[in-house]
Amino acid sequence: MNVQARYVAIIAVLAVLIGAAGSYVGIQYFGTATSEESNQTANATKDTENFGDLSKDDQQSFIEGLAGDTDLEKVEQAYSVIQENSLTEADNSQLVQGAIEGMLDTLEDPYSVYMDKETMKQFDESIGSSFQGIGAEVSMVNDKVTIVAPIKGSPAEEAGLKPNDQIIEVDGESVEGLDLYDAVLKIRGDKGSKVTLTVERPGASEPLEVELIRDEIPIETVYTDIKTIDGKKAGVIEITSFSEKTSKEFEKALQEVESENIEGLVIDVRGNPGGLFTDVQEILEQFITDEQPYVVVEDSEGEKSRYFSDIKEKKDYPITVLQDEGSASASEILSAAMNEAGGYDVVGTKSFGKGTVQQTIPMGDGSTIKLTLYKWLTPEGNWIHEEGVEPTVKVEQPEYFYTNPIEIEETLKLDDNNEQVKNVQQMLKGLGYEPGRTDGYFNKKTKTAVASFQSDHSLNETGEIDKDTGERIQELIVEEARDEDNDRQMDKALEVLFE
Template sequence: MNVKPRYIALLMALAVLLGAAGSYIGIEYFAKAEQNDSQAEQLATADEGGENFGSLSEEEQKKFIEDMTGNSTTDLEKVEQAYSIIKDNYVEDVEQSELVEGAIQGMLDTLEDPYSVYMDQETMKQFNQTIESSFQGIGAEVSMVNDKVTIVAPIKGSPAEEAGLKPNDQILKVDGESVEGLDLYDAVLKIRGEKGSEVTLEVSRPGVSDPLSIDIVRDDIPLETVYSDTKEINGKKAGVIEITSFSEKTSDEFHEALTKLEDEGMEGLVIDVRGNPGGLFTDVQEILKEFIPDDKPIVQVEDRNGEKSRYFSNIQEKKDYPITVLMDEGSASASEILAATMNEAGGYDLVGTKSFGKGTVQQAIPMGDGSTIKLTLFKWLTPDGNWIHEKGVQPTVKVKQPDYFYTNPVDVEEPLGYNDNSDKVKNIQEMLKGLGYDPGRADGFYSEKTVKAVESFQSDAGLDVTGEIDEKTGGKLEEQIVEEVRKEENDKQMQKALDVLFK
């Protein structure tokens, strides 16, 4: 039985939190409350006799509760009474742990903060595996946005990225089962699974009217977070460091990569945090200390009372080479700290598109039994004191990728052909344009010219030439688009970052 006592959640959870240090003494006391026969008779009468509990006066309600539990209705005693009423009188047996955990979850729900969550013992076990060297699953950072399980960003090279999941996708169903009403970590446990197993996600995507069905084969997800490379542009050598997330070893890996590039004589640096969902607050600070002089804070933290703490580096001068930062809508949290600070305190350009917009800091608070509350404790502010929450960081040089970078997986139940008009057709037209075929239009109407473009594509791909998009043609379109996206010369944002670097 799934019990969610929403109406008593706030007070109930308060009692649990206060009792946690004492091994839940309060809860143990509640469990000893016994119901006598007269109380049971009174409950039955109130339910059957036309004058139900809700119609009693306030004084009569207090008297009823006192008769039930022997307690007054002040402060936390009200929580004890609510617990006893439910535990001892509900029509079905109720597990004590369900009431306790439901109350904690209910209290967190009242905060309306998607980043403050409760993780029970099993969820914490799964979470701890995730922050180790690797885990098994689809490889995507998720958050709860407007009560929807939402993709922040897929991890670089993960099955989620390969399958085409994008930032801001909202997961509606997992293997045909709705995730509506589940908390974030319950939904995550449904999505994760053993390497080699397949999961089907039904996804709502901004700008697409119909849900998308995306099949993903789970795999090992290694947590390598730093990748480095060098590029030549106009006779100059640029170093590129990509950070995919901020974990315990990221700052050490970054320092090692930076030192190697500097030793190799790089003349400029691009830091790429596109699709980086964030991570540890401490690690991004350590990375920023490599670049930001001590005359401005690298980040500020504000508590619930409005008091601010400022964090500084211990270097006096900037690097002697130019730097640009690459970001996009999948750059969140610690990535946004890096981007905002490099711009405001370092004066460096930000290239790409507006970031995700997460300006809060959470801390995990153990509950003593293996469960944990992850609670938002602070706002983080940029060096100039700006709060970017739900607004994001704006690039100084705005660059979008080519339109076909933003196309969706082809979902074809029935073949699409001449005279059809839908978002699916529009998506296919963008794909055709990206591959060099002219569909004549890209507004979703399957015109004669679109038919000709499909026929040309099918002929070049060795498919049956029908002019219609069936499952096989759609799959081949997807395959070739992925190849185009992976080509270095098609990465317009990276090309612009390099141009800005040596402008």
């Protein structure tokens, strides 16, 4: 199978799978987090399951410990006062859920969350074979629903949703004040249904409105390709997330490319929001020798557990790892381990920065608390939380990969000066037209470039950017961004491989 064309450019049509950083709305897994519902947990999301659930005895001790705490007498008193005297009808289960959510909120940890029965069901689906939604990993960052990464091939990716996009409205309703899971539930929906997201994007002067058609999001996580550079054959394995079958898919993919007598390997985790620790663990154990740990896990008491592989020798070919700002959680574990313990280069841009691990604690009625219990450290003991993993070889994509969707409400013309003009100038330059400048001022050279573009594409040659011209520019830029020949980061990874 071939690696699907990567669309990193932000220009496309949106479709979010809300989950990973939360769940798969994206990251609860809007990646780093989760899939549509686990988003709050961003990359941590699926990491939650990585270390396994607490034993039944530990769960019971946890719950009984709460009941025996005299500090909880005030909670019991408040519960009784509200239940017996509130003018507003008090639902017992809602009072209990509110108390739990309130306790978790005081931790100020976006990855520690309460999941009711329905949310837990959706979370389980997000690590299964498929689910329905927009296909993006999301997380809660500074109290805003934030995209960690769109899922490969999803409506979110094709729409051009990007890491760090902040969703502020769903179908015209604000999500301010909602927890990640509630926001994800609004974004998620049945295949074929529409959802309109209002998105704030760093660098954009105005919020973007994007209409998405929800779809069935298959969780196929591993793609392979063979590339030849200077007569040498390199295998490429792309991992889009770490779900329950990823390590087995990877093992099969590795055997497949190795059977082609490759002389080097590129592991691509760009846009990978994370997932299950167990799967990244099983992948690393195929590359990192037993001389040092590939990851260190530290609990709240400072006790550290070191994870080692059993292999004695490294692969007999060079390896590079590709990452970007959408690589989070388990992806960062892989990048850091391959660099610090394996001595391999990491190519691309700085990763997302999620260095905590959550564990699920069932509450006995189908609901669950996902609680941050650990931090993970790199083999050299570094904590990358909110810092990210720095690449050893920094490479950014062409500027037009990072442009925004064009939304023309008023025709852009000579002497206009704004972010929209800047955006279009960068696109024109990427398409081979020289706008004279890319700072947002619509000068005469920009007008000439626009007129030349219009002439080449059978548009009304006005030198001004109307809706038709804007849509055509955007359409062509999307094609350029999807063209593997324009992937500077992959080119550099292959170059570094055989240096």
